[in-house]
Amino acid sequence: MTLTCQDILDTDLSTLSTAAKSWKSMGERFGELKTDYDTHIRKTLGNGTWQGRSAEASRTHSTATAHEFTAAKAEARAVSALLSAGHKQLSRLKEALSTTLSDARAKGYHVDTQTGRVRVDWNAKPWTDLSPEELRAVKNDPGAVAAAEADWTSTVRKRVQAVCDADADLRTALVNVTVDDDGKGSAHGFNGGASGDISVNTAERAVQLADKGADMTATELNGLDDLLARHAKDPTFAETFAKRVGAQGTVDFWHGMAPYAAERGSPRARLLARVREHLGETLGTATRSDSPAMRRWEREMTDLGPERQGGHYAPRGYQVMADLLRHGDYDDRFLHTYGDSLVRFERDAAADGRSPADLWTAHRGTDAYSVEQLDNPWGNDPLADLMRGMSRNPGASTAFFTDPATFDYVVGNPGETGQGTVRDWPDVALPYGGTERAAGHDELGRALEAAVTGAPPGDPSSGLHRGPDEIKVMHRVMETYGGPYSPREAQPGISDSLGRMGAAYVDDLNYGLEDYGGAAEQIGSGRITGTDGHGIDPAVAAGFMRELGRDEESYRIMSAxxxxxxxxxxxxxxxxxxxxxxxxxxxxxxxxxxxxxxxxxxxxxxxxxxxxxxxxxxxxxxxxxxxxxxxxxxxxxxxxxxxxxxxxxxxxxxxxxxxxxxxxxxxxxxxxxxxxxxxxxxxxxxxxxxxxxxxxxxxxxxxxxxxxxxxxxxxxxxxxxxxxxxxxxxxxxxxxxxxx
Known part of the structure; x- marks a missing residue:
């Protein structure tokens, strides 16, 4: 049932408060009954005067009954807490809606409390107080009037939706809290582990759905997606969900959902794409917790990386988890640790003669290196997915690229012989057949942007942050791409990122060009450019500017x-x-x-x-x-x-x-x-x-x-x-x- 403005305004929320008090009293009464039961029943049964099988059965049953009294107390108190929290939240949201309606009316608008639609009421005082000329000027700008109406309508409907969402969460929590999940007492008794936290209960409901995996109906999968979407930024929900599902359970769930097996463009494919986004966001929020349980989850997830999740051609744990790293704001430390683990795995494999393409794209054929049709429907390059995640987490990206060996392997440092430790970024195996060029170069560029600017690419509102580590990484970028063995041409798609990185350090580059001959400081170049160059070598500055100028896209950006x-x-x-x-x-x-x-x-x-x-x-x-x-x-x-x-x-x-x-x-x-x-x-x-x-x-x-x-x-x-x-x-x- 979808609530209307009028439904919300007419609802008497005080009944929730009254019910909360009643449930609290009921919990106290269950506690008293537990005391009476222990005193008058269990004590008598345990005095040793009654022996035999019937006595043993009675004592076993009494233990279960005693637990159910304790569990009933816990469940009743949890229900009371949920109702009390629901009363506070719904009252606050109802008040916000009422205030919005009052504000709209005070400004001269009429609100349809059934549909939430807002329209100008020309008979309202704010408009009748205007002079004829002023009113005519307002009416002669119908676009502005329509925009104002649309803005008010959007605000009202958001207030209504917030109440509906809170109401749905409370309902989910009240249903979940009564599910006997403590593993003690009677099989379908009271829930001794009941929580009075709405976020915990909604997370547990999400866990129950996720446990069904591929057996979920479309309705259930939509329900799971709705829970994840609405609570992805809720730390309590996110951590509860991640801990209850577990690292292996997370990989099993997403692998079992077979997101790349759905027909392209089908409703299921679109739904799974939404679940990927919201699950990734939820897990990202969870990793930002410093609890021992989440640190353990992160270690276990990292340990799962090299393991095939099924048969010989099944994706590895890195591929399944990296697919979820495409979305979400993950903890910097987790991303850095996970990235280091992935790079070590790849480099160890390279020492055994296996390339990234061998690791991440399995094939049909008689041998593991057949060039026939790709058989692994995932086929994703987990390092490219990791780069996408790091581009949204500048701190992790900066820390990742400050390691010289990692930088040389991931970015490329071919050296004089051209045989240096350079990663061969594999083409992406498309789940619908064929391949496309190594999209990882685009993701690599964006991750480097984040690493040297301290800001996610495309989000200038966060500002430019250039600390010692960011500068250190940028110097490596300049040395690598501005040197005689630049990998730029071998990395199609990275040029725009190089241009934006140059733009972020345009002051240092200008200072470097001024410092040919070492005279920049003496001639006051630092005062004019606003920088001391951060130790940039003039030859490096010139080489990087030369490389930026050679490419059309980076030239456009850097010139601007x-x-x-x-x-x-x-x-x-x-x-x-x-x-x-x-x-x-x-x-x-x-x-x-x-x-x-x-x-x-x-x-x-x-x-x-x-x-x-x-x-x-x-x-x-x-x-x-x-x-x-x-x-x-x-x-x-x-x-x-x-x-x-x-x-x-x-x-x-x-x-x-x-x-x-x-x-x-x-x-x-x-x-x-x-x-x-x-x-x-x-x-x-x-x-x-x-x-x-x-x-x-x-x-x-x-x-x-x-x-x-x-x-x-x-x-x-x-x-x-x-x-x-x-x-x-x-x-x-x-x-x-x-x-x-």
Whole structure:
């Protein structure tokens, strides 16, 4: 039964309180009966005067009866506690609903208490108090009126749903608390282990359903999913569920549900996808408990990793659990420990000549390495799933990648011979046939993003966090991908992550380029960039910038970050001579990126001049878009506002604060979201034309700034010449040989 607003308003919840008191009294009475029974019955039976089989049977029965009195007391008190808790929760939620209805009416809205729908009541006082002109203005904006009605309706219905959910949980708890699960006394007696906690009882109901496994009906599976969905963030529910099911039980349950055996797109497949999400979220919450029972659960789950969960071609424990790591906020320590265990298992297998593909994808055929059709329907790479989990848990990701051996194996460090300890990320075996490229590269990139920024990818609201460990991992990223044996090209899909990592350290990269010759500190580069470079080696900075520039996607992202960062510096130092030093430093960074991109385009299209020119034009004109949206003037920020962005840059803006930092990222991400390029009626036919256009774009912010001031033409020409020189210097730093 679905409750309406009116049902809730009409309900007298005081009966719950009265019933709670009655159940408490009943519990006390059961205790008194237990005392009487022990005194007058069991004492008499145990005085030794009655002997024989009948006496033995009577004494055995009396023990069971005595337990049932104790259990009845426990159950009655638990019911009392549940009713009392339910009364408090439902009363609070009912009051919240009543307040919302009152607020809506006070604002001039009518609420249909049967449907929860809210509509403007033009006869209400807030509207009749308006002048005719004011009322006409309101009515002439029907979109705003409809939006307000929809907002109020949504709020009212959420309040109603909260009551319905609490009512359902109380019902589940009251049913569960009477189930005799103590294993003592009569088989269907009172529940001596009854709990008065609603969360514990709803979790136990979820356990009862999970115990049925694949025998659950669709209705029961939906019921389990509903419980998990509504309580995944409840620590008591989550821990109770995880402990009662156990580590092996968790693996057995999810393996037994055969999520990849369901027909693709079928209702069952969609339902199992929801269960995966909510079960993962529930387990994630459970691992955040420090209780001995959960620490034991984590150890046992880790120990199950290498074990086949069935026959020779069944998935290993790592694969089953990793499938659930795709969702949820898991404890950092558990993820780190689990990840270390998985990597050790893979590396030990590699020493025996078995690749990740051998471990995670079983095959039909006469031997374990047959290349015939895949026979393991799971076929998932557990390390890729682990990376997805770590991307949502930056602390775990940072700790995981700080280990040099782990970094070299997972990320890749081929070394001079190209035969270093590099993981061969396997293609994903699709449960519906065929394979796809190693999606793990995408997940690896996002996990690295989390590790070096301290924030989940795509969630800039959490802010940029760069502690010693994050910086340490970023330096390894720069050294690896900016070195002579970069694995970037062998990891399709990672380029966007590399661009975002570079964006998060754009200040250090700019400082590194300034520090060629070791002069950055003496010439005050740290004051302008806002960093001391965190010990970055200039050659490493140049190599990483070169690698970012070579790839189209990372070039787009890093160019935008460079523009935004430099613009923030210009805003910071507006009105001082340092504003032009900021422009010089930024120009050098732009020059490094542009040179690398031009060289790569030249190499990629050496024999196709038309394609080469088109790519050069695209790169130059895209940077034009970036320069135009992130322009800072003496007065502040100018630029389009974008939806929530996906990259973070470090920006210390005097007087601007968080609002200015937000505006930078909005402008950057607005440019990144653009799929069009403004050609401005110009075509690029030579590398020199690209150089000129790129230089114009790189200096647009400072030229716009200068136009707001009183600098005379000759002075600005001199300063612009210096900025242009630094742009060329940046290009020379990363220059290898233009491939034209």
């Amino acid at each position: 970050a460079e523009e935004g960062f430099v613009a923030s510096r210009i805003h910071q130092f507006a009105g001082t001579d340092d504003v032009y030093r900021a422009a010089e430093i930024g120009a050098k960074g732009h020059g490094a990126l542009d040179e690398a991109r031009a060289e790569q385009i030249g190499a990629d299209f050496r024999d196709d001049a038309a394609q080469r020119n088109a790519k050069l034009e695209e790169a130059a004109n895209w940077k034009k878009n970036v320069a135009s949206v992130a322009v800072y003037t003496v007065g502040g920020v100018a630029g389009a506002v974008a939806p929530e962005g996906s990259i973070l840059i470090p920006a210390t803006i005097g007087g601007g604060g968080a609002a200015s930092v937000s505006a930078i990222n909005e402008a950057i991400n607005n440019a990144l979201a653009s799929d069009t390029y403004d050609n401005s009626g110009q075509s690029i036919h030579t590398l020199d034309q690209f150089d000129q256009r790129a230089l114009e774009n790189a200096t647009e912010a400072i030229r716009n700034h200068a136009s707001q001031g009183s600098l005379d033409e000759n002075d600005f020409k001199e300063k612009l010449g210096r900025i242009s020189y630094e742009y060329s210097a940046g290009r020379r730093i990363v220059d290898t040989e233009n491939s034209q």
